[in-house]
Amino acid sequence: MSYQIPSFRHPDLPVNDLGYTRADYEGSISTLCAGCGHDSISGSIVKAVHELSIAPHHIAKLSGIGCSSKAPTYFLGKSHGFNSVHGRMPSVVTGAAMANRDLLYLGVSGDGDTASIGMGQFAHAVRRNLNMVYIVMNNGCYGLTKGQDSATADEGSASKKGDPNPFSAIDLPGMALQLGATFVARSFSGDKEQLVPLIKAAISHHGFALIDVISPCVTFNNNPASTKSYEFVREHSEATGTVDFVPMKEEITTRYHAGSPHEVTMHDGSVIHLNKVDENLDPFDRGSAMMTLQRHRDAGQILTGLIYMDRDSRDLHDVLETSQRPLNTLGESDLCPGNKVLQTINASLR
Amino acid sequence: MSSMKSSVTPLESVNEFVIKFANVNGTGSASANNLFAKALFRMGLPVSPKNIFPSNIQGLPTWYEVRVSEKGYLGRRGGVDIMLSVNPQSMPQDIQEVEAGGYFIYDNTKPLDLRLIRNDVNIIGIPLTRICNEQYQDPRQRQLFKNVIYVGALAALLDMDFKALTELVADQFKGKEKLITPNIHALELGHQYASENLKCPLGIRVRSADEVGDKVLLDGNTALGLGAIYGGASVAAWYPITPSTSVVDAFEKYAKRLRIDAGTGRTNFAIVQAEDELAAIGMVIGASWNGARAFTATSGPGVSLMAEFLGLAYFAEIPTVLFDVQRAGPSTGMPTRTQQSDILAAAYASHGDTKQVLLFPSTPRECFDFGALSFDLAERLQTPIILMTDLDLGMNDNMSEPLEWDDSRRYDRGKVLSAEQLDALDDFGRYLDVDGDAICYRTIPGTHPDKGVFFTRGTSRDEYAVYTEKGEEYEKNMLRLLRKWDTIKEHVPKPEVTESAQETDSAVIYFGTSEESSREALDYLAQDGVHLNAMRVRAFPFNDEVKAFIEKHREVFVIEQNRDAQLRTLLMAEFEFGPDKLKSVLCFDGNPISARNIRKQIKKHLGGNVLPLHKTVAASAGESA
Numbered sequence A: 001m002s003y004q005i006p007s008f009r010h011p012d013l014p015v016n017d018l019g020y021t022r023a024d025y026e027g028s029i030s031t032l033c034a035g036c037g038h039d040s041i042s043g044s045i046v047k048a049v050h051e052l053s054i055a056p057h058h059i060a061k062l063s064g065i066g067c068s069s070k071a072p073t074y075f076l077g078k079s080h081g082f083n084s085v086h087g088r089m090p091s092v093v094t095g096a097a098m099a100n101r102d103l104l105y106l107g108v109s110g111d112g113d114t115a116s117i118g119m120g121q122f123a124h125a126v127r128r129n130l131n132m133v134y135i136v137m138n139n140g141c142y143g144l145t146k147g148q149d150s151a152t153a154d155e156g157s158a159s160k161k162g163d164p165n166p167f168s169a170i171d172l173p174g175m176a177l178q179l180g181a182t183f184v185a186r187s188f189s190g191d192k193e194q195l196v197p198l199i200k201a202a203i204s205h206h207g208f209a210l211i212d213v214i215s216p217c218v219t220f221n222n223n224p225a226s227t228k229s230y231e232f233v234r235e236h237s238e239a240t241g242t243v244d245f246v247p248m249k250e251e252i253t254t255r256y257h258a259g260s261p262h263e264v265t266m267h268d269g270s271v272i273h274l275n276k277v278d279e280n281l282d283p284f285d286r287g288s289a290m291m292t293l294q295r296h297r298d299a300g301q302i303l304t305g306l307i308y309m310d311r312d313s314r315d316l317h318d319v320l321e322t323s324q325r326p327l328n329t330l331g332e333s334d335l336c337p338g339n340k341v342l343q344t345i346n347a348s349l350r
Numbered sequence B: 001m002s003s004m005k006s007s008v009t010p011l012e013s014v015n016e017f018v019i020k021f022a023n024v025n026g027t028g029s030a031s032a033n034n035l036f037a038k039a040l041f042r043m044g045l046p047v048s049p050k051n052i053f054p055s056n057i058q059g060l061p062t063w064y065e066v067r068v069s070e071k072g073y074l075g076r077r078g079g080v081d082i083m084l085s086v087n088p089q090s091m092p093q094d095i096q097e098v099e100a101g102g103y104f105i106y107d108n109t110k111p112l113d114l115r116l117i118r119n120d121v122n123i124i125g126i127p128l129t130r131i132c133n134e135q136y137q138d139p140r141q142r143q144l145f146k147n148v149i150y151v152g153a154l155a156a157l158l159d160m161d162f163k164a165l166t167e168l169v170a171d172q173f174k175g176k177e178k179l180i181t182p183n184i185h186a187l188e189l190g191h192q193y194a195s196e197n198l199k200c201p202l203g204i205r206v207r208s209a210d211e212v213g214d215k216v217l218l219d220g221n222t223a224l225g226l227g228a229i230y231g232g233a234s235v236a237a238w239y240p241i242t243p244s245t246s247v248v249d250a251f252e253k254y255a256k257r258l259r260i261d262a263g264t265g266r267t268n269f270a271i272v273q274a275e276d277e278l279a280a281i282g283m284v285i286g287a288s289w290n291g292a293r294a295f296t297a298t299s300g301p302g303v304s305l306m307a308e309f310l311g312l313a314y315f316a317e318i319p320t321v322l323f324d325v326q327r328a329g330p331s332t333g334m335p336t337r338t339q340q341s342d343i344l345a346a347a348y349a350s351h352g353d354t355k356q357v358l359l360f361p362s363t364p365r366e367c368f369d370f371g372a373l374s375f376d377l378a379e380r381l382q383t384p385i386i387l388m389t390d391l392d393l394g395m396n397d398n399m400s401e402p403l404e405w406d407d408s409r410r411y412d413r414g415k416v417l418s419a420e421q422l423d424a425l426d427d428f429g430r431y432l433d434v435d436g437d438a439i440c441y442r443t444i445p446g447t448h449p450d451k452g453v454f455f456t457r458g459t460s461r462d463e464y465a466v467y468t469e470k471g472e473e474y475e476k477n478m479l480r481l482l483r484k485w486d487t488i489k490e491h492v493p494k495p496e497v498t499e500s501a502q503e504t505d506s507a508v509i510y511f512g513t514s515e516e517s518s519r520e521a522l523d524y525l526a527q528d529g530v531h532l533n534a535m536r537v538r539a540f541p542f543n544d545e546v547k548a549f550i551e552k553h554r555e556v557f558v559i560e561q562n563r564d565a566q567l568r569t570l571l572m573a574e575f576e577f578g579p580d581k582l583k584s585v586l587c588f589d590g591n592p593i594s595a596r597n598i599r600k601q602i603k604k605h606l607g608g609n610v611l612p613l614h615k616t617v618a619a620s621a622g623e624s625a
């Protein structure tokens, strides 16, 4: 157990705008292996949501099956959660999001859950631009079934017990870009500084936001021959730049220079400040993002940070033109046309 | 005159017969045939048209069989009295199907192959192609109007009310007035040819009647789509598959008319065409978990794909509505042929100990009622509700009681806690059996800032939805689910019993689309001196009445449309009746079961006990199936 929640809480723990302390966003004690990357990601999620002052009951966290998909139990204990079936979280979120457009949907998945059994559902959730945050806790292996290679394991990478993987790896950000994803980022479980603002930006994004987080499996895939080990990732990561996230409320008071090329106003009025390192990347240009990603891949580097964002994204509700009122709040008067209408339908059937 | 001499007396009947059309698919015959059936319906005659079509878009044989019965028999009788064949491909087979003394009407622009001629059938030629070639230049018109012309000819041959036809044409082309005159002209061409060249009417003919009342003619899938509208479904997710596709089509059609928010023009529904059936059912589960009424529609192959999710919904107790329009299996089976062969797959869908609630409507009216009821039941019982229809009911026009909705009816949203109720509550456990009916209280995400939150997962949790893998918690939960199964029995529709006119210790059980043919077969059997009580089962779990009914009888024939006697298996599994008590009457050739077939099989079971056939019955209920 690596994510110990202190039993004693200091009376003056910092509270957010809603009066919640960070503890209000924590979950049960983790039962993942000590040092598992997934626990660090849980910590980043807690920090991001707490700092954004989102009421816990306005969040729904959903997952598939795997160590990663168990993680939602270990954060946001005051939010409804749903541990569904292996690889099928995207469809459950799709239905949930159709029923209530007002909640924040946080999908958590693994690389097995997403890139193998759930590949179809992942691809189609991307295509539909479902308004959700989709976090892949990517360790290149199947942790929960004891370390088999997953489809994101790099060619030639070897897990603790395994031979070098002979198959080509699926690069989720690359694939998502090709499928039309409107927000694509990659990060590393060990880099909270980068991950927390990315989660915040993903939450602010109106549409499907993918964050592929490399998250080492200390038990099965953290050995020197693995490209998903802590050491390898630290040595081979290259960030697109840094991202500072400024929520809408603060933005009004901090007054950054409007119109600066490195400032992006999000759908909800928040602003992100990008400090680009890679001058060749235009994160608002899909082609540029795809090329930059591929260039790094060819060079054996892991590109992290915000890779692509579409500021004019239209989500599934926009496309379907569904009511602004959540469908789950509609009652008989909205839903049932009544007997008089039915009798005219009968008349048309005679 | 092309009527040929028949060696047997031509069949004679007024308002009781079977006519079958043999066409090529993709030639526009469906709407002409439909016109014919509906005109008879408007003449006050009960009709039951059935499409028998291939899994193909153009060029293969397709048939349309219409049962006309003033007595009100709407099932398949078996046998064909009049065959109208305009498809040379299927002619050899078509002519063989005609009853002795029946009529074979064909396009005699080309002479009939002499090898096909049967001298016990009345053969009637109409030069359809020639008439069309003389009248029309455009090849498409030649093809389309050929169908309308034979309907016109039939009007003369059967002595139909020609006005019923022309009025129907006017109704059907409302808004496309330009099409009315040419269609009526084509009807007249056929009518005129037949009147002038053929002996009209035939021995089989029609006469206006008053046997339809306020009934409507509609297919089960449209009724189901409307049931979902009236039942308050706001989310539909689906993957196209025959024969279920038109359920969501109908839902969409009516939703676009009836579910648009007047102020904003936005929709009070969301339809998502999913990437497959796994996703479709996942979306339904997600939406229902989140408090909307949601459904999906599919057929057997989809049910197989949905199995894992159906198990999750059963264990996690999430309301889930699934309409299964059954067809002959498997995936590369006979997708356009009917069967009732998903019963076991649906009843025990998924792994682990699961039992699913099934509803068996048998008419469009019941599709509508049960369709709407499914949403109440799913939320009340917090479990999947699988409504089982089939291609025959789903895709064919069926004469049905008109649809009715009680405006004072309120949706039963089941045990859902509001924020106020949560405030008043000290102790919330998602899987706590508070009321003793084994149905627990649930909460919808977002309801309350800090009460009522829980984590949804299969079974690895206690009554408070807290993770545990303790065996005793698992067992406790499973036993509660079994008690819930008993509660469910009181909520699902009860069976319908029909007592025979004379006392008997034998009975039949049937469900869904076997109803009409079974009723007719029981009448034949009664005329044979065989009296049987009847029960139509309308749901699984079986209510206590089903058990009592079987116990009361020495012998029960279970009539169903599959090979493996799936309902009988289910009855034996749930009640432990022996095989001696329950006998099977089966049909699984992909066609709707016929009354003659049922009669034949029951008589076979009864062996020597059957009295010889009554004379008049022999004429109307021969042996062939």
Ligand SMILES: Cc1ncc(C[n+]2csc(CCOP(=O)(O)OP(=O)(O)O)c2C)c(N)n1
Pocket: A065, A066, A067, A068, A069, A086, A109, A110, A111, A112, A113, A114, A137, A139, A141, A142, A143, A144, A145, A150
């Ligand atoms: C239908 C189905 N097949 C197989 C499994 C077994 N299974 C559980 S978790 C898992 C792999 C999980 O891998 P990943 O998503 O990468 O999560 P990780 O444990 O690595 O975080 C598998 C194959 C399952 N639960 N369901």
Ligand code: SF4
Pocket: A031, A032, A033, A035, A036, A037, A038, A067, A068, A139, A143, A144, A216, A217, A218, A219, A220
């Ligand atoms: S097996 Fe690997 S992925 Fe699973 S908890 Fe342990 S370290 Fe994490």
Ligand SMILES: [Mg+2]
Pocket: A066, A068, A110, A111, A112, A137, A138, A139, A140, A141, A142, A143, A150
């Ligand atoms: Mg993994």
